[in-house]
Amino acid sequence: MALGLTYATSHTLVRMRLSSFRHALKDQNRVSWIGAGAFCGLVLAGGTIWVAARGDNDGLVVALGIWMLGWVVGPLFAGGGDETLKPEYFSMLPLPPRTLSTGLLVAAVAGVAPVISLVALLSLVVAGAQLSVAAALIALPALVLQLFCFILASRLAVAVYGVLLQVRSGAVLAAVVNAFILAFAAQGWALIVAYVSTDVQGTVATAARIAPSGWGLAAVEAAGRGDWLEALLPLVGLVLLAAVMLIAWSALLVRRTTASHMSHKVRRPLSADGPSSAAAAKELRSWTRDLLYGHKAVFAVSYGLFFCMMPLALKATYMLPWAGPAAVIMAGAMASNLYGADGTALWTTLMTPGSAGPDVRARQRAFLLVFGPLTVLITVLFTWWAGDAGAWPLVLSVLPALLGGAAGLIVACSVWAAVPTTDAHKRSGNPLNSGENEGETMGLVYVMLVLVSVSAAPALVAALYWSWWGVPIGLLSGVLAWWYLGRLAINRLEQRGPELLTLLRHGRTVEEAKKKxxxxxxxxxxxxxxxxxxxxxxxxxxxxxxxxxxxxxxxxxxxxxxxxxxxxxxxxxxxxxxxxxxxxxxxxxxxxxxxxxxxxxxxxxxx
The missing domain is CATH 1.10.287 (Helix Hairpins)
Structure with a gap:
């Protein structure tokens, strides 16, 4: 009976997943992204098979470890991964947790990423064929079990990450992990060069064989030697690991769909002597109490540190003075959708006469108070650490320009180009997923990265040509950007506030849909x-x-x-x-x- 229910559930969920995928193919923009991602994935899968064809099993086991790492950390950075079928959709159905989790697991196989990973895992068959026919046959169940472990590890990581984001220490840890991932994508070459130029390759290969991603290859190699006991043990280990991860994921799904995330802790009430101070207190509490706000703040600062410290693996200190400016640029990008993140709570501001000015200025002051002192301290300490006297006028000119430019751009961008997201009180058990507009949100982040960087151009040019005279120019440009862009945002909010609220509540209008x-x-x-x-x-x-x-x-x-x-x-x-x-x-x-x-x-x- 239970087996029949699991089969029926899995069959239905697979059909739902495929139907949703066919519907997604009608969106040409999504098709473009899916096609580009599939092409890149197939290139990497082909490279993995090529490594196996060369007989380099040490390189192959490291490559498989990277594939599993990609499954684990990729969804954490990409908005929680593909959750076409959210567990919340089925919370009212009388399904046992393990039946639902098994069905969702089987449905997850019906996607582009699992197919590409399956192609990459064919490298096990290629490696086994070079040893013996028995090793090639053992590679078949090994690659299937390896694929299910990849998918389960990904789902479990997202579930654990969601739990972490619901407590302050967990949100901090998750932000640090995410920051390292993104910094490695940009500056990981330094760690790779340091790895290649030293004698740690063998140590890494040994560690990759011990990791679950190497168990399939261990079974293939043991079969090639004719040691059947050692060939079966890794396969049994993969089965047991998959069972443990499935049980843990089922438990977390129950917690996600049934637990209440409301806090009953008594908070100190706001005390203010006017609209400006009240708005400022509210914004500061948003940065310190809203876990997603705090997650973004820690992420931005950690990214600046990791990005500029990774070249230290090659004993290069030239990037250290720029850790503070890099953190400000990323902070401005992460805060580019403040009003969109507020959602329908914007009505409380609009219903208060004359509140647009204090609200906008409060958001700017809160941003400067959160990131200003910290980035100044990082800049001073890291520039002193680098020991480069010529960097002082550059970074001290650029930093105030970036702080003022970011403080002005975040409110202007939030008002002019707000992206509707899920209201805070409607967030699912996966806080990484902010709604159906992830692509627009990421596009806004990319644009802000450029705009905030460009805001420091006058100060940088002045510092390059006139050294310390760039500092007052940086201060002046930062103050002007803070004031002028803030004034534009205030005027826009006063004139078009109701339209902005309508966008955040109902999404795009008919005219905006035509523009799309x-x-x-x-x-x-x-x-x-x-x-x-x-x-x-x-x-x-x-x-x-x-x-x-x-x-x-x-x-x-x-x-x-x-x-x-x-x-x-x-x-x-x-x-x-x-x-x-x-x-x-x-x-x-x-x-x-x-x-x-x-x-x-x-x-x-x-x-």
């Missing part, structure tokens, strides 16, 4: 290329053009790192920098003009 259809009228290949340009234009523009230009101007050209311009002869360095700058700006221009021209398409032509 206009964007979708762009040919798929052109839209994909434009998205690629907007997503990767920062690589040639900043690390390959701006950073080496700063190094040349400050006399740090010996720090070559991964900056292409510093590896060519001196007369050609500025040509390479100019070429990279033109390439980056051209990519931004192409992506921006592609979407700008789509606005000229009539609604009738857009369909």
């Amino acid at each position: 259809a206009q964007y979708e009228s762009i040919p798929r290949w052109k839209r994909t290329l434009a998205g690629f340009c907007l997503g990767f234009a920062a690589i040639p523009l900043f690390p390959q053009a701006l950073v080496p230009a700063i190094f040349l101007l400050t006399g740090n050209a010996d720090t070559k790192s991964w900056f292409l311009a510093l590896y060519v002869a001196n007369p050609l360095r500025w040509l390479v920098i100019a070429g990279m700058a033109v390439l980056g700006l051209g990519m931004y221009a192409y992506g921006g003009l592609t979407y700008y021209n789509a606005r000229k398409v009539s609604p009738a032509e857009a369909g």
Whole structure:
């Protein structure tokens, strides 16, 4: 009876998952992202099979460990992963927890990512075929069990992460992990170079064999030697591990769908002597009490630290002075949707006459109080640690410009380009998932990364040419950006506040939906290329053009790192920098003009 119920549940959930996937294919934008992700995944899977074909089992076991690590940490950084079928949807059905979790697990196999991982795991068959026919046959159950362990580890990690985000210490830990993942994606080359240039490869391969991701290969190698006991033990271990993870995931699903997350702790009431101080107190409490706010704050600061400290693996200290500015840039990007995060709570502000000004200024002051003192302290300590006297005027000029620019841009962007998200009181048991507009939210973050960085351009140029005179220019530009952009946000909120509330409550209007259809009228290949340009234009523009230009101007050209311009002869360095700058700006221009021209398409032509 229980087995029949599990089969029926799994069959139904798989059909629901496939139906949802077919529906997603009608959205050309999602198709583009799915296609690009599938292509990159297949390239990596092909590389894994190539490593196996070379007979490099040490390299293969490390590659499989990276695949499992990707399954675990990928969803943590990508908004909680693909939760097309949320457990909350089935909480009212009389299904035992393990029946539901088993059905969701089987349904999770019906996706693009599991298929790509299955292709990568075919490397076990390739490795086994080089040993013996028996080893190739053992590889078949091994790859199936390995795939289910990958998926279960991913689901369990998301569930544990969701639990952590519901307590303050857990939110801090989760933010640090996420920050390391993103910093490694940008600066992990330093750790990789340090790894390749030392004698730790064998140690890493040994550790990868001990990890569950290496058990399948251990079974294949044992079968190749004819040691059947050692071949069966890893397979039994994978079965037991999958069972334990399934039981743990089932328990967490029960907690997620039944537990109440309301806090009954008595809080100290707000005390204020006016609208401005009341709004400021409210905003400060949001940063310290709302776990997602705190998660973003810790994430931004941790990212700045990890991003600038990873080159220390190569004994390079040139990035240390920029840890504070990097944290401010990321903090501005993470806070780019303040009003969208408030959701329908905005009505309390709109219903209070004259509250727009105090509310906007309070958000700006809270941002500066949360990130200002900390980033100043980090900048001073890390610049002193680096021991580079020439970096002092640069970072002390850029930091106040970035703080003021970010404080102005976050409120202006929140008012003009708010993205509807799930209201705080309607968040699911997976706090990573903020609604159906994850793509728009991430797009807003990317745009803010560029805008906040550009806000420091005048101060940086002044510091490069006039040294310490850049400091007052940085202070002046920061104050002007804080005041002027805040004033624009206040005027916008006073004039268009009801429209903003309607957007946050009901989503896009008919006119806005037509505008989206206009964007979708762009040919798929052109839209994909434009998205690629907007997503990767920062690589040639900043690390390959701006950073080496700063190094040349400050006399740090010996720090070559991964900056292409510093590896060519001196007369050609500025040509390479100019070429990279033109390439980056051209990519931004192409992506921006592609979407700008789509606005000229009539609604009738857009369909």
